[in-house]
Amino acid sequence: MNQKWDDRYxxxxxxxxxxxxxxxxxxxxxxNPGSIVxxxxxxxxxxxxxxxxxxxxxxxxxxxxGKSKALHLAKExxxxxxxxxxxxxxxxxxxxxxxxxxxxxxxxxxxxKSSFHKKLDTFLKPGGIIIFEAFSxxxxxxxxxxxxxxxxxxxxxxxxxxxxxxxFKNYEVLHLEEEEILLNEGKYHIGKGAVIRFVxxxx
Ligand SMILES: C[S@@+](CC[C@H](N)C(=O)[O-])C[C@H]1O[C@@H](n2cnc3c(N)ncnc32)[C@H](O)[C@@H]1O
Numbered sequence: 001m002n003q004k005w006d007d008r009y010x011x012x013x014x015x016x017x018x019x020x021x022x023x024x025x026x027x028x029x030x031x032n033p034g035s036i037v038x039x040x041x042x043x044x045x046x047x048x049x050x051x052x053x054x055x056x057x058x059x060x061x062x063x064x065x066g067k068s069k070a071l072h073l074a075k076e077x078x079x080x081x082x083x084x085x086x087x088x089x090x091x092x093x094x095x096x097x098x099x100x101x102x103x104x105x106x107x108x109x110x111x112x113k114s115s116f117h118k119k120l121d122t123f124l125k126p127g128g129i130i131i132f133e134a135f136s137x138x139x140x141x142x143x144x145x146x147x148x149x150x151x152x153x154x155x156x157x158x159x160x161x162x163x164x165x166x167x168f169k170n171y172e173v174l175h176l177e178e179e180e181i182l183l184n185e186g187k188y189h190i191g192k193g194a195v196i197r198f199v200x201x202x203x
Contacts (some may be wrong), residue, residue: 002063002064005042005061005062005063005065005066005168006063006065006066007064007065008065008188009043009066009068009069010044010065012044013187014043014186015042015043015051015186015187015188016042016043016045016105016185016188016189017020017045017185017186018048018073019036019045019046019049019185020043020045020046021045021046021051021104021133021185023104023107023133023197024046024049024102024104024131024133024198024202025049025133027131027175027199028049028050028053028055028102028131029053029171030099031052031099031129033053033054033056033114034055034056034099034100035055035056035057035058035097035098035099035100035101035188036050036056036057036097036098036099036101037058037059037060037097037098037100037101037102037123038057038058038059038060038101038102038103038104039060039088039092039101039102039106039116039120040048040060040062040088040102040103040104040105040106040107040108041059041060041061041066041081041083041102042061042066042069042070042071042173043066043069043070043071043073044059044065044066044067044071044073044074044081044083045073045083046079046102047059047070047074047083047102048067048070048073048074048079050102051074051079051080051170052077052079052156053102054133055100056082057079057080057081057082058081058083058084058171059080059081059082059083059084059090060083060084060085060087060091060099061083061085061087061130062087062174063085064085065076065097066085067083067085069130070075071083074108075078082137083149084154086110087098088111088112088116088119088120093123094123095122096122096123096124096125096128097123097125097175098123098124098125098128099124099125099128100124100128100129100130100131101120101123101124101130101131102130102131102133102137103120103130103132103133103134104131104132104133104134105133105134105135105151105189106132106134106155106156107134107135107151107152107158108156108157110154110156110157111158112165113156113159113163114134114163114167114202117167117168118167118182121167121170121202124202125202126202126203127202128201128202129174129200129201129202130198130199130200130202131198131199132164132196132197132198132199132200133191133195133196133197133198134158134159134195134196135151135152135158135161135193135194135195135196136157136158136159136161136178136194136195137155137158137159137160137194138178138194139151139158139194140153140158140192141196142191142192142193142194143193146191146192147192148187148190148191149168149183149184149189149190149191149192149193150178150188150189150190151191151193154168159196160178160195160196161178161196163175164176164196164198166200168200170202170203171200171202171203172200172201172203173198173199173200173202174199174200174201175197175198175199176196176197176198176199176200177196177197178195178197179192179194179195179197180192180193180194181193181194181195
């Protein structure tokens with residue numbers, strides 16, 4: 001399972017670029033810095049941005065190659081990341097540890113999606129925020145027309161507003177939209193795609 005990601009991150013350059021995701025960059029500065037967990041942080045572009053913005057960052061991902069690239073990027077950017085290699089299946093943090101969760105293109109197997117969201121929720125303090133962007137269920141025709149935009153092939157790994165509302169029903173919704181956007185992230189997110197963008201505050 002992590003071989004795909006290790007192979008991708010072993011390639012030269014940063015798969016999704018070194019710059020943070022546009023939506024994450026727009027929303028994170030609206031909140032006071034504290035501790036943030038970054039599930040599926042890959043090569044760390046978003047974790048590093050959070051650290052540069054004054055957050056204490058805990059990243060995790062399946063890929064050891066992702067960790068190595070992320071630590072390199074952190075060093076180059078004069079920040080530190082606490083980066084754990086592991087599957088969210090097995091990872092455990094204390095209840096209500098973090099002030100925020102940053103989930104950017106954290107696509108999980110269909111059978112795990114919802115339970116992973118519920119598990120992540122337990123790590124967040126009441127009043128904590130989540131910033132989320134991932135491909136929506138309307139994305140498949142975009143991927144078919146232009147494979148360079150990336151994203152999962154299986155519609156069940158993609159998201160809908162209804163699923164997000166259900167998984168995070170104990171959240172005040174600050175933003176929840178399905179949007180067509182133009183991605184320009186490294187060499188694996190290039191072109192038009194359909195995404196869900198969500199920002200919520202845990203009640
Ligand atoms: C499309 S990449 C996104 C990387 C990063 N968030 C970004 O936007 O640059 C998806 C990432 O999810 C990670 N991933 C998938 N399933 C996971 C799991 N069960 N536990 C931890 N990481 C996982 C993969 O290793 C991969 O790095």
